[in-house]
Amino acid sequence: MATPTTHRVPRPRHGDELVLQVDSIAQGGRGVARANGYVVFVSGALPGDRVRARLTKAKRDFAEAQAVELIDPSPDRVPDRCLHGGEPCPGAPWQGLPYRRQLDEKTKQIEEALRRLGKLDGFELEPAEPAAQEWRYRNKLEYSFGEHDGHLALGFHRRGSWTEVIDVEDCLLASELNNAVRNKVREWAQREGIPAYDRRQQAGVLRNLVVREGRRTAQVQTRLVTAPASFAKPPVDLHTVVEGPGGGTDGPTGVLGEEFLAEELAQLEFRVSPTAFFQTNTETAERLYEIAAGYAELSGRERVFDLYCGIGTIGLALARRAGEVWGIETVSEAVADAEENARRNGIANARFIAADVRLGVRPLLERTGRPDVVVVDPPRAGLSKQVVRRVIECGAPRIVYVSCNPTTLAPNASQLTEAGYRLQRVRPVDMFPQTPHIECVALLEK
The missing domain is CATH 2.40.50.140 (Nucleic acid-binding proteins)
Structure with a gap:
């Protein structure tokens, strides 16, 4: 058979x-x-x-x-609203989802990550905090130069391609001011005949344009990244940076106008350097910091460690409610901004240290003693195992974790629970409408 x-x-x-x-x-x-x-x-x-x-x-x-x-x-x-040349905006891949559905999906993904990856339960998943604005919320956008239909283009890479650039006239993620600045730079480059840089051929000049604005101050900080070249002065103030063929930055070739951007957030004034991190959604960031402050439960006497403090936004917002705040940040330029921001806001109970977080926590702990609250706001990669150990060594009764990636929050929270902490509450905050990017605040206590 x-x-x-x-x-x-x-x-x-x-x-x-x-x-x-x-x-x-x-x-x-x-x-x-x-x-x-x-x-x-x-x-x-x-x-x-x-x-x-x-x-x-x-x-x-x-x-x-x-x-x-x-x-x-x-x-x-729902119909796509942000289109460029008839194509959906690459920066708004979720614009076809109704906004309520976007919030539901982000909440579900946070819960799934915590339960499946972190093996966590017993926590309260609070309702998602919607964005203050669903469109025109970004205070910073990076654009790429390229060739499109034989003309210099300035916009976004076509979805799935690192060589094709879609020309952008009006991106609904950006403000009208941001769009106007970008279009003016493109008109100048086209008029002067300055070519886009071709990475494959290692020829051309213009690489990228970063436009950042102070939503509350109406200031604009514009950074042009180019290959080595000389050209006529642009029609807007630019911080110009030269990159060699391998992409390494040789350093600023000159600064036109103000090098620092001024912005207001949480009733504080901030100085922002061209390369410093600053939350992209100013209005919703205020709500994010309010939630973080609520989780910290400060009474005015507590010692707070702010790890990955950046230019001091969270730490300075908490300093008004704490006894003292100590921030640690790897990037020395950001620490200089943080110190200046404390000075200009008259905040004397906040100090900032330029150090690798892995190496800076122990000396700070020996200097000040145990903190009452540790706030962490790490990059997407989350906390390394060594940083988790340092956080545990701090022995703080309360940890406030601001996360931009639930798949790294989950294992970090799991590691902290193994050391005696309990994940109490998590609140999604939608900093990036029309995109799958997820931000949330988590509270761990012991």
Whole structure:
């Protein structure tokens, strides 16, 4: 008797195009679909969409793909508002989701990360704090120069491409002022005949333009990154930075106008250097800091350690309610800003130290004694194991963790619970509407 033959469905390969039904959203914002049991993560697709997608990566257990055609849109989709040359804005991949659904998805992803990755439970997941504005909320945008239809373009990279640049006239994530500055720089570059830099050919001049504004002060800080070249003075004040062929910054070639941006946040004045980190959504950042302050439960006597303090935004906002605040930050330029910001706001109970957080906590602990509250606001990579150990050594009864990545918050919170802390509350704060980026504040106590 012949043995029946089993036919395995061949796995898709790189470059294949598949018709997929997207049923959910993964961490990071990509749609999730299945092809004969094979999981495919699809960029540019939302739950309920039926799309044609091209595979950009094929692994044993999963694949990654880019949607190339929307065959049948989800019934939940809303029309895209931010378009460039008829294409959806690459910076607003979730604009097709109703805003309430965006908040629900972000909340769900935070909970999933904490429960699945962190193996945590018993915490209160509070309702998401919506953004103060759903559109035109960004105080900073970075644009790329390129060639489009034979002309110099200034805008965003086409989704899925690092070589094609979409020209932008009006991005609804940016303010009218930001858009006007970008368009003026492009007009100047086109008029002067200055070419975009081509990384493959290592030829050309213009690389990137960063436009940052003080939402409360109407000041603009504009940073132009170029290859070595000389050209006529631009029509707007630019902080110009030269990069060599390998991308290394050789340093500023000159500063036109004010090098520092002034901004107001949480009833404080801040000086912001060109490369310093500052929350991109000024209005919603105020609410973020209010939530962090509420979690800290300060009475005016506490000692607070502010790790990854940046230019001092959180620390100075807390200093008015604390006995003393000590901030640690790796970037010395940011620490200089923090010290200046304390001075200009008349805050005498805040001190800032330029040091690697891994190395700076122990000396500070020996100098001041145990803090009552530790605030951490790390980059997307979260806290390293060594920094987690230093936080535990502080012995603070309360830790306030400001996170921009729930998939790194989860293991960090798990490590802290193993040391005797308990995750009490988590509050999503939507700093980035129309995008999958997630911010939240977590409280751990022991």
